[in-house]
Amino acid sequence: MFQVRFHGRGGQGVVTAAELLAAAAFREGRHAQAFPSFGSERMGAPVMSFCRIDDKPIRTHEPVSEPDALIIQDPTLLHQAELFAGFSPDGYLLINSAHDFGELGLDEFVQAVHPSGRDRLLVVPASALALTHLGRPLPGAALLGGFASLTWAVSLDSVLAAISERFRGAIAEGNAEAARAAFAFVQDEREALSHA
Amino acid sequence: MLKQIEGSKAVAQAVAMCRPQVICAYPITPQTHIVEALSAMVKKGELAAEFLNVESEFAALSVAIGASATGARAYTATASQGLLYMSEAVYNAAGLGLPIVMTIANRAIGAPINIWNDHSDSMSQRDAGWLQLFAETSQEALDLHIQAFRIAEELSVPVMVCMDGFLLTHASERADIPSQDQVDAFLPPYQPRQVLDPADPVSIGAMVGPEAFTEVRYLAYERMRQALDLIPSVAADFAAQFGRDCGGLVRPYRTDDADVVVIGMGSVLGTVKDTVDELRTEGMRVGVLGITTYRPFPADAIRDALGVAPRHVIVLERALAPGTGGIVTADIRMALAGRMAPHLSTVIAGLGGRAVTTKSLRGLLATAAAGELAPLTFLDLDTGLADRELARMRATRRSGPSPENMLRDLGITASRIG
Helix, strand or coil: CEEEEEEEECCCCHHHHHHHHHHHHHHCCCEEEEEECCCCCCCCCEEEEEEEEECCCCCCCCCCCCCCEEEECCHHHCCCHHHHCCCCCCCEEEEECCCCCCCCCCHHHHHCCCHHHHHHEEEECHHHHHHHHCCCCCCHHHHHHHHHHHHCCCCHHHHHHHHHHHCCHHHHHHHHHHHHHHHHHHHHHHHHHHHC | CEEEEEHHHHHHHHHHHCCCCEEEECCCCCCHHHHHHHHHHHHCCCCCCEEEECCCHHHHHHHHHHHHHCCCCEEEEECHHHHHHCHHHHHHHHHCCCCCEEEEEECCCCCCCCCCCCCHHHHHCCCCCCEEEECCCHHHHHHHHHHHHHHHHHHCCCEEEEEECCCCCCCEEEEECCCHHHHHHHCCCCCCCCCCCCCCCCCCCCCCCCCCHHHHHHHHHHHHHHHHHHHHHHHHHHHHHHCCCCCCCEEEECCCCCCEEEEECCCHHHHHHHHHHHHHHCCCCEEEEEECEEECCCHHHHHHHHCCCCCEEEEEECCCECCCECHHHHHHHHHHCCCCCCEEEEEECCHHHCCCCHHHHHHHHHHHHCCCCCCEEECCCCHHHHHHHHHHHHHCCCCCCHHHHHHHHCCCCCCCCC
16 A cells, blocks of 8 residues: 655645546556545635545545655745654655755755665745646646656556646646656756766 | 545535435534535536535534425535534434435544544534444445445435544545446436325424423434444445445454453454554454444344354444443443343544554553453553643642643644644
């Protein structure tokens, strides 16, 4: 089972992102479960969502406490201690930001991870990509494109298919373009890391 | 057709395929997505039903009662305080023998306000004369609604389909959505026993005095008894037609040789099954008994499922009866009285959205296996937090509102939503 936890704020599409990931995994014939931790939806309030992917039916309904991947949609949440709760050194981390780990104050965190695993930790400017391609700073689709490139837990094609199933017209196209751009960005970053 | 779909939407699609003629809606979290999805279908012309926005839950069920009494298939959904607010109508629907189907998106009851999941709401209406079916997954919630209309209409008894708020209503899971043809073949058009018809007027719900009230109530008991036979046969028909084993009275899982059996209802069963599988690989003989039909209470089926009496039965309760403890436990105790006498423990778990985790369940079952589980336990209780408030109350007469005191102890000024 592959477990993903999303952190963001109400209004950023945190729940939609988890649902899109589940839909992408479903398209690949896998079992998936996505659900939010939120209660009263409020713009700006911290929100978590979860996605599990497995080859067999998923029975548990508990929150993801030991994520294989963390997707941080809003870097202003990074100061929250519980953000990294249960995150293993083997895990994947994708942060939406135009800044690097150092500027985000995460150098120590990255250094604590074994060098061989540091290419699993990446920052992607998902909001900026969304602004360019979608016209709105909604980073979900871009982060999923980046996530596909980072983890290969789902393919980019499946992410794109899930996007086109969920959205229509210009919104679908913009989100798909943002996902492609983030996929390419993460691919480049990983190549650069592997040569570093 | 297989779909990756939110539980609420899956249920809305199932309800729509049952061709309800009247849908009454008053929004309350976490039920709202269901009636929203239904309203969209009506608006688009995909569903030929009267969709009524009413001014309260009391009105929602009252309108459903009126609709059902004129011979229409009627549906509504609610949760939490909404169910309490319609409580008088809940009893009336059952007393009048109107086969309304209502989804309960299970949620805690205040005060303090809590929008998250537990079973306090359904439990408060367990003896109102409605059938209560509990879903473990979105798929089961979907399937139970289709069965619910048929059971309700065959018996002329209303049915609540209970699904865990957020955990199922807001979760995207894989679900097999049946075709309209399949549902039509399974669920015949509603043929009411009684109809309010201006051309052939009758009174319903008139006064009955001591001369026949006991007998009227006895009929309610008798219909529930009939339901115990009907529910498994409808589930068998459903399995034959849809190819899915769903519904029925109880669902045993690895109970055959189990020393310890956990009894529970709803979505927590999946988490318990995962825990049981883990512990089985470690050689612990544990099992799970899921109760799908809670009202009527399937005492015989529970005894049969427990088979050779396990040493220890743990009842996982998603609601609390202050003053006694477990609600389901009392039913289980009645079912077992004089027949088998396992060690019986009540565990209050997952109140107001507290997650019931594999980790905590492992600990619980280990304690039970060691013979150290108390008759009543609150799973993952923060005893320090509770004790500090108890100490304050002892020390000061005017100790203030407890919930707010306790949140302050936790360092938060308002409940953390999100």
